[in-house]
Amino acid sequence: MLDSNARNLYAIDSSTAEATLVGSTGISIGAQHGMSSDGERIWLLSESGARLYTLNTITGEATVEQDIIGHAGNLESLAIANIKDNDGDGMTDYFEQKYGLDSIDPNDALDDFDGDGLSNLQEYLNGTKVDVSDSDDDGLLDGEEFYIYRSNPLLSDSDDDGIPDSDEVNLYGTSPIKADSDNDGIQDAWEIEFELDPLTYDSTNDADADGLTNLQEYKLGTNPSLQDSDSDDLKDGDEVHIYYSNPLKADTDSDGLMDGEEVNNYLTDPIHDDTDEDTLPDGWEVNFGLDPLEKSERLDTDGDGWFNYFENNFGTDPTDSDSRPNLGRGDSDLDGMNDDWELVHGFDPTNALDAMQDADDDGLLNMQEFLIAEEFGIQTNPNIADADADGLSDFKEY
Numbered sequence: 001m002l003d004s005n006a007r008n009l010y011a012i013d014s015s016t017a018e019a020t021l022v023g024s025t026g027i028s029i030g031a032q033h034g035m036s037s038d039g040e041r042i043w044l045l046s047e048s049g050a051r052l053y054t055l056n057t058i059t060g061e062a063t064v065e066q067d068i069i070g071h072a073g074n075l076e077s078l079a080i081a082n083i084k085d086n087d088g089d090g091m092t093d094y095f096e097q098k099y100g101l102d103s104i105d106p107n108d109a110l111d112d113f114d115g116d117g118l119s120n121l122q123e124y125l126n127g128t129k130v131d132v133s134d135s136d137d138d139g140l141l142d143g144e145e146f147y148i149y150r151s152n153p154l155l156s157d158s159d160d161d162g163i164p165d166s167d168e169v170n171l172y173g174t175s176p177i178k179a180d181s182d183n184d185g186i187q188d189a190w191e192i193e194f195e196l197d198p199l200t201y202d203s204t205n206d207a208d209a210d211g212l213t214n215l216q217e218y219k220l221g222t223n224p225s226l227q228d229s230d231s232d233d234l235k236d237g238d239e240v241h242i243y244y245s246n247p248l249k250a251d252t253d254s255d256g257l258m259d260g261e262e263v264n265n266y267l268t269d270p271i272h273d274d275t276d277e278d279t280l281p282d283g284w285e286v287n288f289g290l291d292p293l294e295k296s297e298r299l300d301t302d303g304d305g306w307f308n309y310f311e312n313n314f315g316t317d318p319t320d321s322d323s324r325p326n327l328g329r330g331d332s333d334l335d336g337m338n339d340d341w342e343l344v345h346g347f348d349p350t351n352a353l354d355a356m357q358d359a360d361d362d363g364l365l366n367m368q369e370f371l372i373a374e375e376f377g378i379q380t381n382p383n384i385a386d387a388d389a390d391g392l393s394d395f396k397e398y
Contacts, residue, residue, distance in 0.1 A: 091124045099130040117143015128153050139166025151176040162189035174198050186218045194224050211237015222247050233260025245270040256283020268292050280312050288319050305336065305356050305367045310375065337370045345382050360385040363395030372398055
């Protein structure tokens with residue numbers, strides 16, 4: 001029997017009436033509940049309707065068997081009908097009544113109510129719809145899927161390859177139960193998308209002659225019908241095998257130059273944004289007519305007192321002497337040096353000309369000594385050629 005909350009099942013000794021706990025049902029019962037007279041079904045009536053459980057009389061565990069939303073009938077009868085087969089045809093009375101079959105005629109088990117090639121009993125046993133010939137709406141009759149193609153009549157894409165079963169059968173001739181019909185390691189859908197043959201073992205072919213096999217293209221995500229998937233003027237195979245660049249990204253190192261430009265025009269490295277390692281991106285150097293293969297970070301190309309390194313950092317033009325950063329921090333004469341710094345080192349904060357002078361004759365202009373201190377925290381002294389007294393001028397150390 002069940003306790004008042006239907007949470008535990010007890011066995012009753014018929015001679016002593018002693019109750020022994022079998023186990024917990026594992027369910028939380030709602031407003032109304034009971035048990036069918038067969039002792040195998042618990043029913044629950046809640047606000048949303050009825051729920052029917054199957055009770056394991058060995059462990060006491062109850063598992064959901066059916067939800068009947070909005071049911072307002074006799075739940076005791078429902079619980080009995082759900083397992084009762086009055087005509088012994090293998091289909092429960094409840095199932096037969098639900099689909100308009102005859103619960104006292106065993107012969108209707110062999111009938112095919114919807115004409116799909118499966119008998120009513122087979123539909124019942126397989127979970128397909130008795131009154132719908134194509135239960136998964138994939139364009140194939142349930143009977144065809146079950147007997148001919150061995151596909152799942154409850155799944156429109158039995159092999160989950162992105163192609164409906166009916167298309168596999170009727171359009172492409174591929175297998176609806178194998179995602180890779182020709183066993184070449186490439187899924188049918190991908191081969192069809194790129195106009196390869198899903199019925200021919202062609203994984204080792206190179207359809208576009210770019211140096212990558214079809215299988216390699218499939219795994220990399222490149223286009224097997226285009227030699228240059230990212231349109232960067234390098235074949236996909238060359239990018240993968242020679243330059244190690246990304247065949248799906250036109251500018252692999254994001255330096256502003258297409259991989260093909262780097263290889264064919266400038267001889268720079270397409271996977272390293274600063275080929276000459278001078279802190280200046282290859283694309284920036286090329287854009288301003290500098291050589292990306294020669295270090296130029298310490299050159300002052302336009303003679304404005306600003307090294308190319310600083311011009312790049314501040315976004316100014318290294319080829320235009322009028323394009324200089326405005327630090328905007330108390331620079332009265334707009335010479336690029338902070339007024340306080342000029343005063344500390346004995347310069348005139350109202351005279352812009354001193355920025356281009358080299359007070360200690362160490363090879364660094366006064367403004368460059370200021371910028372080194374600002375950018376790197378290295379405290380050079382514009383009035384002392386060897387600020388740290390180590391025998392090397394500030395210019396050589398920098």
